[in-house]
Amino acid sequence: MSEGLKLRFPRPNPIVPAHSVAGRTLMLLIGIMTFLSCVTFGGVLLVQKSAMGWSADVGRELTIQIRPLDGEVIESNLRLAVSLSEAVPGVASARVLTIAESEALLEPWLGAGLDLSDLTIPRLVVVQLSDPNAADIARLETDISAIPGASLETHAAWRMQLNTMAGTIVISGILVLGLILVATALAIVFATRGTMSTNREIVDVLHFIGASNRFIAGEFQGRFLLLGLKGGLAGGLAAVIFFIFAGTAMSTVVPQQSSAQLGVLFGQFALGISGLLGIVGVVLVIAGLTAITSRLTVRRFLTQIS
């Protein structure tokens, strides 16, 4: 559009004035709700990603435990376990944990400087799978059972517990998200009703001059959509800053060793592209929810007074 035309036809004032909608309070409320939704979403995503990663790692590894028995030479049994394991399809490698490695594993529970030679503790063989789905675990279990004092630990119980816990957290998160969205919708309904009441004069005048309910609803909906987008963007941005801050805090405030252990347990405290896209999705859902809820409330109000 040319400059001259712009001056000749300046944009008319909106029919519903911006200040007549309880904007600031509603925008703050939408911002807070969006922030809570995004943090819940991000938290659920991190838990799910960590659980999946951990489950996959644990699933790629089996442990053969061989208890020392009288009359048995444990070193030869260990070698036999390794060779039997390596003969099973789907097994990438198998190796015996050294005494030192076993000590390191027990150190967090029994303390440093432990001499394992004084204890009759089982020895371990770690079996790495190349493809957990293709590995013939049943055959390995049968083969290993031939070795006196040997047993196979597949970590299935741990994985099941982990998956159950992660699933519970994900479902709880989805429930919390749903409740936040319902609370947001209810707050928007109340705010819209208030706005319609304070703008009753405008609604009446528009009716008298022949405006359809659809037109009037559209005028109000535009205001609420804008509020939803602004509040949603502010809340989403705050959530992204929160995750960046939390990630940075984990790597700087928490000691490096603890940070590494937390990373192993919970994965990296970073949302990644999928997380950021999810936050954008939450913002859009909240903005859309604001627009749709306000439109339905306005239409209902207009139908009641028509």
Add this chain to the structure above:
Amino acid sequence: MIAFENVGLRYGHGPEILKDLTFAISPGSFHFLTGPSGSGKTSLLRLLLLSLKPTRGSVSMFGEDVSALDRDRLLQMRRHIGIVFQEFRLLDHLTTFENVALPFRVRGQAEPSYRSNVEELLDWVGLGDRMDAHPAVLSGGEKQRAAIARAVIAKPDILLADEPTGNVDPELSERLLHLFEQLNRMGTTIILATHEVNLLDKFDYPRMLLNDGELTIHE
């Protein structure tokens, strides 16, 4: 153009406000609607504006029984009716031009298509130099002329006026009545509610007299 037959109106379970109204208004006529306060003038105007439905009887407008019309058709019909209120009911955040142009905006028309019409009408009602002013700075007479301009900008077939001179001085009341007369000469059917006896005496038009909900017409 308008035909009422045994029309009655009550609000909820209250007493009947309008009783057995039967009358016909022909196109291009000018009627005063008068009567004491509380006699039902505003209720009758709301029936004529199609913002109320009668409790009983039938109302026919433009040859159609309005009780049989759906919401969309009622809306279309309402666009053939203009209304002027005693308290002007201009939107304070809009300029005079924007207030008068409102009927075009709600019909989805773009400003270039109606700008010259609005400017021309504002000149005609003597507000050509007040187009950019907001209602807060307009005098009572200017506000009422802007309200009349808004009511007639879309060329309605019927113009309803509810005490349009109630908030202006006697001299301006007379000038506004002349404005309504000119609109009537251009073909608009006018029903003007007033209880100002001096106006009724100065302008010789049929009077619809409402008294306690009952109507008599004095030609």
